[in-house]
Amino acid sequence: MYEVISLVKEYHNQVKKSRSLLKEKTTKLAVNNISMDIREGKIIGLLGINGAGKTTTIKMLSSLLKPTSGELIIDGIDGVENPFEIKKRVNMVAGGERALYWKMTAKENLVYFGTLYNIPKKELEIRISELLSLVGLEEVKDLEVEKYSKGMKQRLQIARGLINNPKYLFLDEPTLGLDVSIAREMRTYVRKLAVEKQKGLVLTTHYITEAEELCDYIYLINEGTIISQGTPHELIQSARLGTEIIVRTNRKTSFTEEVIYPFILKYGNQVIVMDNLLELRVSLKRSNVSDFLGLLITQKIEYESINIAEPTLEATLIELTKQNSIKGEDNNE
Amino acid sequence: MLSFIGETMIEIILETFKRYFITKQRAYPWSFFVSRLIRMAYTMIFSYIVYCLMANRSLTNAFVDVTSTTNYMTYVLVGTIVFTFSVASILSVGRAYMGEVREGTFLSLLLTPASRTAYLLGVYLEQIVRYIPEILIALLFGKLFGVTIVIHNLLDFFISVVVLLMAMFAFGVFMANLMLFLRDTFITQNTVTTIIYLLCGISFPVGFLPYLVRIISYCIPVTLSIDLMRDVLLHHVSIDYGKTIFLIILSFLYYFTGIFLFKISERKHVESFG
Amino acid sequence: MNNKSIRILLSEAKKMHYSYNSGFKNLISSYAWPILLLIQTFYSYQSFDFSAGIWADFNSPKHVIVYLLLGFVGYNSFMLLVTGAFYTRREREDGTLEAIFQTPANRLSILFGRALGSSVANASLFILFGIVITIITGEVSRMIFLWPFVFVLMLITGSIWGAFINSIFLFSRDIDIIFTILDEPMSFFAGVKFPVSILPIGVRLISNLFPLSAILALMREMTLGNNHIDIVSNLLLLFVISDIFIVLTVIIEKKAEAYNTENGSFNLF
Numbered sequence: 004m005y006e007v008i009s010l011v012k013e014y015h016n017q018v019k020k021s022r023s024l025l026k027e028k029t030t031k032l033a034v035n036n037i038s039m040d041i042r043e044g045k046i047i048g049l050l051g052i053n054g055a056g057k058t059t060t061i062k063m064l065s066s067l068l069k070p071t072s073g074e075l076i077i078d079g080i081d082g083v084e085n086p087f088e089i090k091k092r093v094n095m096v097a098g099g100e101r102a103l104y105w106k107m108t109a110k111e112n113l114v115y116f117g118t119l120y121n122i123p124k125k126e127l128e129i130r131i132s133e134l135l136s137l138v139g140l141e142e143v144k145d146l147e148v149e150k151y152s153k154g155m156k157q158r159l160q161i162a163r164g165l166i167n168n169p170k171y172l173f174l175d176e177p178t179l180g181l182d183v184s185i186a187r188e189m190r191t192y193v194r195k196l197a198v199e200k201q202k203g204l205v206l207t208t209h210y211i212t213e214a215e216e217l218c219d220y221i222y223l224i225n226e227g228t229i230i231s232q233g234t235p236h237e238l239i240q241s242a243r244l245g246t247e248i249i250v251r252t253n254r255k256t257s258f259t260e261e262v263i264y265p266f267i268l269k270y271g272n273q274v275i276v277m278d279n280l281l282e283l284r285v286s287l288k289r290s291n292v293s294d295f296l297g298l299l300i301t302q303k304i305e306y307e308s309i310n311i312a313e314p315t316l317e318a319t320l321i322e323l324t325k326q327n328s329i330k331g332e333d334n335n336e
Numbered sequence: 337m338l339s340f341i342g343e344t345m346i347e348i349i350l351e352t353f354k355r356y357f358i359t360k361q362r363a364y365p366w367s368f369f370v371s372r373l374i375r376m377a378y379t380m381i382f383s384y385i386v387y388c389l390m391a392n393r394s395l396t397n398a399f400v401d402v403t404s405t406t407n408y409m410t411y412v413l414v415g416t417i418v419f420t421f422s423v424a425s426i427l428s429v430g431r432a433y434m435g436e437v438r439e440g441t442f443l444s445l446l447l448t449p450a451s452r453t454a455y456l457l458g459v460y461l462e463q464i465v466r467y468i469p470e471i472l473i474a475l476l477f478g479k480l481f482g483v484t485i486v487i488h489n490l491l492d493f494f495i496s497v498v499v500l501l502m503a504m505f506a507f508g509v510f511m512a513n514l515m516l517f518l519r520d521t522f523i524t525q526n527t528v529t530t531i532i533y534l535l536c537g538i539s540f541p542v543g544f545l546p547y548l549v550r551i552i553s554y555c556i557p558v559t560l561s562i563d564l565m566r567d568v569l570l571h572h573v574s575i576d577y578g579k580t581i582f583l584i585i586l587s588f589l590y591y592f593t594g595i596f597l598f599k600i601s602e603r604k605h606v607e608s609f610g
Numbered sequence: 611m612n613n614k615s616i617r618i619l620l621s622e623a624k625k626m627h628y629s630y631n632s633g634f635k636n637l638i639s640s641y642a643w644p645i646l647l648l649i650q651t652f653y654s655y656q657s658f659d660f661s662a663g664i665w666a667d668f669n670s671p672k673h674v675i676v677y678l679l680l681g682f683v684g685y686n687s688f689m690l691l692v693t694g695a696f697y698t699r700r701e702r703e704d705g706t707l708e709a710i711f712q713t714p715a716n717r718l719s720i721l722f723g724r725a726l727g728s729s730v731a732n733a734s735l736f737i738l739f740g741i742v743i744t745i746i747t748g749e750v751s752r753m754i755f756l757w758p759f760v761f762v763l764m765l766i767t768g769s770i771w772g773a774f775i776n777s778i779f780l781f782s783r784d785i786d787i788i789f790t791i792l793d794e795p796m797s798f799f800a801g802v803k804f805p806v807s808i809l810p811i812g813v814r815l816i817s818n819l820f821p822l823s824a825i826l827a828l829m830r831e832m833t834l835g836n837n838h839i840d841i842v843s844n845l846l847l848l849f850v851i852s853d854i855f856i857v858l859t860v861i862i863e864k865k866a867e868a869y870n871t872e873n874g875s876f877n878l879f
Contacts, residue, residue, distance in 0.1 A: 014873070062874060067708060069871040086871075090714040101705030106629045118621035119715035121614050163709070367787040378794040382803065389808045391658035399657040408657065523635050530643045534650040544653050 005041040005064070005093075005171050005203060010034055010073035012059050012227075033059045035227040037073075041171055044201040046193065048218030050208070050320060056227035057207040061173045064205065065095045078170070091120075093171045096164035098179030100156045105149035109140050109159050112148060113166055120167040134162040138192065154185035161192060171203040172196065178213060186213075193217055211317040223320055230327040235316050242322045244314035245273070245286035248295060253307045258283050265302060270295070345454040352458025353465075356428075360462070369470065372424065376416055376474050383412045383539060384481050402543035410485070410570050413478045415538035418562045420474075421467055422504055422536075423529050428463035429456050429508025430525060433516040437605070446602060452595075456512060460505050485569050492575040496564040499580055499587075503557040506587035506594070513597035516605075532558050557586050618719040619726065626727020630697045639693075640731045641738075644686040651678055651803055673834065676746055680833060681802040683739040684826045687764050688796075690732050691772035694724035695779040708876040717863050718773070725772025729765065736761045743833065756832050763828070763848075767821045770852045774859045780866035796820050801827070821855065824848040 012034040034056045041047055041064075049057045062068035064075065066086040075082030075089065082089040096102075104112055110131060117127040135141045138158040148156060157177065164172055174193065178186040194217060196202045208214055214221060215235050223231040223238070231238060252258070258276045263283065266274045270291070275284040287295055292311065299306065360368075387393060387408050400406055432455070436442035445455070475485055487493045515524050535549065536542070536558040542550055553559045560583040567573050630636075655674060701707035710720060736757070744753040799806065799813070800822035806814055817823045824847050827839050870876045 059874070065712060067712060067871065067876055068874045069868075087714045090712060095712060097705060099705075102709040103704075104625060104629045104706060107625065111625075111628065115621055115625045116709065116713065118617055119710065119713040119720075121618075121715070167713075370791070371787065374791060374794055378798055382798065385808065386655070386658060386804055390804060391660050394659040394661070395657055396659045520635075523638050526643060527638060530646045534646050534653075539650075540654045540657050544656050 004043070004078070006074070006076040007037065007039045007041070007064065008074040008076065010037045010060065010063055010075070011071045012056075012063060012068065013071045033227050034063070034070075037222075037224070037227070037229055039222055039229075039232075041203045041205055043170060043203045044197055045219045046197045046204045046206055046217050048206050048208070048214040048221040049224060050211070050214055050221055051224035052324065055224040057224055058175055059227075060224070061095065061175050061205065061207060064089075064171075065093050065173055066090055067095075091167070092169060093173065094164045094167055094169040095173040095175065096160050096177055098157070098176035100153060101160075102163065103148050103156060103159060106147060108145050108147055109135065109151075109162070110144045112159065113162060116163050117166045122167065130166065130168070131162075134165055137165075138162045139188075154181055157181060157185070157189065158192075161189070165196075169202065171205070174204060174206045176208055177206070178208065178210060186210075190217060211315070211320060215316045221316075223323055225324050225327050226331075231323045238323070239314050239316060239319045242314065242319040242326075244318055244322055246289050246292055246314065247284065247286050247310075247312045248292065249308075249310040249312075250283040250299065250304065250306045251308045251310075252281055252305060254281075254305070257281060257305070262302065262304070266295075266298060269298065345451055345457075348450045348454035349458040349461060352455050353461045356459055356462040357465070360466075368427075369466070372420055372470055373473055376420055376470075377477060379416050379539070380409070380413065380477060380481055383409065398544070399541065402541040405570055407570060409478070409481050409483045411566065412539050413474070413481075413483050413485070414566050414569055415536075415562050417471060417474055418500070418558065418565055419532065419536065419538045420470070421500075422507065422532060422558045422561070424463055424467055425460065425504040425508040426511045426525055426529060429460050429505065430511030430515060431521050432456060432459045433512045433601075434519075434521045437516070437519075442605065446606065452598065453509070456509055457505070460508060464501070486572075487569065488572045489568065489574065493568050495575055495580065496568050499564060499583055500561045503561050503583050503587045506591040507557050510590040510594040510597075513594040513601060516601040517597045532556060535559070537562055555586070557583060557590060560586070615716045615719040618715050619723040622720050622723025623726040623729060626694050626697070626724055627730060630700075631693065631728045631731060636731065640686075640690060640728075640735065644682055644689075644735075648678060648682045651682075672746060676743055676834060677830065678803065679739055679743055679746075680829050681826060683735065684764065684822055684829055685797055685800070685802040686735060687732050688768045688771055688822050690728040690735070691725045691765075691768040692775045694727050694772065695776045698776070698779040702876065711867065711870070711876055717867065718860060721773040721776045721859060721863060722769055724776045725769040726765075732765065732768075733761070736764070747833070749833075753833070760829050760832060764825055767825050767848060767852055770855050770859070771821050774855045774862070777859045777862040777866060780863065781869060796822060799823060818847065819851070821848060821851050824851060 011032070014031045014033055016029050016031065037056070037060055039047065049060060051057050059068065063070050063073075066082065066089040069086075070083060073083075077089055077092055080088045104115070107115070113131045113134065114127065117131065122130065132141075135144050138161055140155060140158055140162065143151070143155065148159065151159065161177070164174075177193065178189050181189065190213060193204065193206070197204050197219075206214070206217060218235065220234055221232065221238060222229050231241060233241060258280045263274060263276060266283070266285070270285055270287065273285050273287065276282070277284060285295065296309075299309075387395075393408075395406055395408060399408075403411060405411055433442065436445050478485065511525070511528065515521050518524055532538075535545065535553040536556055537553070542553045542559060545553060560579055563579060564575065564583070567576060567579075652675065655678075660674075698707065701710075740753060740757045740761075744750055744757075747753070797803070799817040800820045801817065802822075806817045806823065809817070824844050828841060828844050828848070831839050831841055831844075
C-alpha cells in the first residue's frame with residue numbers, strides 16, 4: 004500500500020511588480036494537507052478544476068516534486084527520505100504526446116527507458132514484446148514515433164509507464180485529446196491494469212464520465228485541499244442532489260395553473276413549468292419519485308414522455324465545489 | 337490617401353517595436369546584450385594578443401597593400417561592430433517570422449492587412465535601439481586597446497550609416513523569408529553568420545580570398561557596409577559613391593527576393609494549416 | 611562504474627545520437643561550421659608577420675596550419691561533447707527530462723552518456739583531421755600510433771567536461787547564458803588559436819583550469835614534438851583536473867536535482 008499522509012506543498016516565488024524594479028516574495032500553497040491510501044488493484048480518482056492541485060499531488064507521489072511537509076509511506080518505506088524507493092515502485096503517464104523520443108522507434112524508446120530502470124536485457128526484450136502487444140503497437144514497433152497518430156503515441160506512453168512493472172501507476176489525464184473510440188480502448192486498458200495486473204492506480208481526468216466508469220474511490224480537490232471523498236455513489240449521496248423528472252406533453256397549454264396546482268401544493272417551488280406549458284420539471288428526493296408518478300396518474304395527465312434522471316457525478320462535483328466555495332466565503336466574512 | 341497609409345505604417349512600426357521591446361525585456365533582459373558584448377570583447381582581445389604579443393605589431397605587406405592601413409586594431413573594431421550588428425539583424429528581423437510560427441501567432445499575423453515591411457521595420461527599430469548601448473560600450477572598450485574612432489566628415493558618416501541601416505534591413509528581410517521558406521532557424525542563421533565571418537572582411541581583408549570567392553563576398557551586403565564604414569572612420573576618405581550605389585541596388589535585390597520568397601511561404605503555410 | 615552504470619551510459623549515448631546527433635543538420639554543425647571558422651583563422655593569420663614576434667614556431671606556415679588544426683580538433687571535439695547539454699531545454703519542453711528523472715538510473719551515467727552521444731561525430735572528425743595532419747606533416751607512422759591514443763584521451767577528458775556542462779544545464783532553462791559566457795573564454799584560455807605561454811602568468815593560471823588547455827598542449831607536443839612541455843607532468847595535471855571536474859559534476863547534479871524537485875522545474879510547461 005502507498006500511504007499519503009498530510010501532504011503539503013508551498014511554492015516560493017519572486018515576482019516582479021508591474022512598472023517597478025523591485026521583486027516581491029510570494030508564497031503559493033498548492034497542496035494543503037492531502038491524505039490518501041492507494042491500494043493495489045484499486046483505481047483512485049483525483050478530480051478538480053484546473054489549478055486545484057491534482058498534478059502537483061501526482062508529482063509528489065511520483066517523487067518528481069519534494070513535499071514541503073507530510074509523509075509518503077510506500078510499502079512501509081519512507082518515500083520522502085528515500086525517493087529512489089518510490090522511483091523503483093511507481094511510474095507516471097501524462098496525457099498528450101510528451102515524454103517520448105520522436106526520432107526513435109517505439110521499441111527503441113522502450114529499450115531506453117527499460118535500461119534506465121535496470122531491467123535485465125533478456126527480461127526487457129520479453130517485457131517489451133508483451134507491452135507492445137498489450138497496447139496494440141506490435142506491427143509498428145520499428146516505426147519512428149513522429150509518424151504515429153496521437154492515439155498511438157498515447158498507447159506507447161502507457162507501455163512506457165508499465166516498463167518497470169510498477170506497483171503503482173499515476174495517470175495524469177491519459178485520454179486527453181483522444182478520439183472517442185481510442186479513449187474507450189484506453190479506459191479498457193486502465194481497468195485491466197487494476198483488475199488483472201493488480202496495480203494501484205491514481206487517475207486525474209476532466210472527463211467525469213471516465214472517472215465514474217473507472218474509479219473505485221474519488222478524492223475531490225479544490226484549492227489544494229480535499230473537499231470531499233468517497234465512492235462515486237457515496238459522493239452523489241453526499242451532495243443531496245435530487246432525481247430529476249421531466250414530463251412532456253404534445254398539447255399546448257397543457258400545464259396550466261389549474262392542472263399543476265396539486266403538484267405545487269405537494270412539492271412546492273421544486274415544480275417548474277417550461278417551454279410554453281409543454282414541459283413539467285421537478286427535482287425530488289428518490290423516496291418521493293413513486294409518489295410523484297402516482298400523482299401524475301391521479302391527475303390524469305396525458306404525457307408524451309417521462310424522463311427520470313439520477314444525479315450525475317458531474318453535477319455532484321460541481322455542487323460540492325460550489326458548496327465548498329460558499330463555505331470558504333462565509334469563513335472569510 | 338498616402339498620408340493615411342503612412343500613418344498606418346508608422347502605427348504598425350511603433351506597435352511592433354513596443355511589443356518586441358516588452359517581450360524581449362521580460363524574456364531576455366540581459367542575455368543577448370551580455371553575450372554579444374562578450375563576443376566583441378574577445379574578438380578584440382584575441383586580435384590584440386595575436387597582433388601585439390605574437391606578431392609584435394608587425395603586419396604583412398600583403399595586408400598593408402590591400403587595406404592601405406597599418407592601424408589593425410581600428411580595422412578590426414570597425415569590422416567587428418558592423419559584423420555584430422549584421423548578426424543582430426539576422427537574429428531579430430531574420431527570425432521574426434519563424435518566431436511567430438513557433439509561438440503559433442503567424443497565421444494571426446497573416447490574417448491582418450498590416451504591411452509586412454512595416455512589421456519587420458518595427459522589429460528592426462527595436463533591435464537598433466538595443467544595439468546603441470552596445471556600440472557605445474564597444475567604442476569604450478576599443479579605447480582600452482588604443483582605438484579612437486574620429487569622424488572627420490559628418491555628412492559622409494551620416495550617409496554611410498543610413499545606407500548601412502538600409503542594407504542590413506534588406507538583408508534581415510531576406511533572411512526572415514529564407515528561414516520561413518526553409519522552415520529552419522538554427523542551421524540557417526549559424527551557417528550564414530559563419531559565412532559572413534569568413535567572407536566579409538571582418539578581421540582580414542577580402543583581398544586575401546581567391547578571386548571567385550571575392551565575387552561572392554561582394555554579393556553579401558555586409559562586405560560593402562564594412563568597407564563604407566572603414567572608408568569614413570579609418571581611412572577618412574570621401575564616400576565612394578560607386579560602392580554606395582552598388583550597395584543600395586544590392587539591398588533592393590535582397591529585399592525583393594525576400595518578398596518573393598514570402599509569397600511562396602505564405603501560401604505553403606496557409607495550405608499546411610488546413 | 612559497474613556494468614549497470616555502463617549499460618545506462620551506453621543507452622543514454624545511443625538515445626542522444628539517434629534523437630539529436632544524427633542527420634543532415636548535424637553534419638553541417640559538426641563539420642561545416644568548424645571548417646569555415648578554421649579557414650577564417652588561417653586567413654586572419656595571413657595579416658601578421660610573425661618573424662618579428664616572440665613565438666618563433668609560427669614562422670613556418672606548415673607549423674601554423676598544424677597548430678591551428680590541432681586547436682580546432684580539440685576545441686570542436688569538446689564542443690561536440692557538450693552539445694547534449696543544449697538539448698536539455700528541449701527535453702524539458704518535451705517532458706522527456708522529467709521521464710528520465712522519474713527513473714532510479716544512476717545520474718552520473720546519464721550525464722556521461724549525454725556527453726558521449728556525439729562520439730560517432732567525434733570519431734569521424736578525428737579521422738578526417740588525422741588524415742589531413744598526416745598529409746601535411748608527412749609523419750605517417752607517428753600519427754598511426756599516436757592519433758588513436760590522442761582520440762581516447764580526448765574522449766575521456768572531453769566527456770568529463772561534457773558531463774560537467776550537462777550538470778549545469780540541469781539547473782534551469784535560463785542557464786544557457788552561462789554557457790555563452792564560458793564558451794569564448796574556453797576557446798581563449800585553452801590556447802585554441804594561439805599559445806597560452808605568451809599570456810601573462812596570472813592568465814596562464816586560469817588557463818590551467820580548463821581541461822582543454824592540457825589536452826591541446828599534449829596533442830601539440832605529441833604531434834609537433836617541440837619540447838615545449840613535459841608530457842608526463844601534463845598528463846598528471848589532466849588527471850587531477852579531470853578528477854576535480856568529476857567531483858564538481860556530482861555535486862552540481864545533486865544540487866540541480868534537489869532544486870528541480872523543490873520547484874517542479876523538470877519540465878517547462
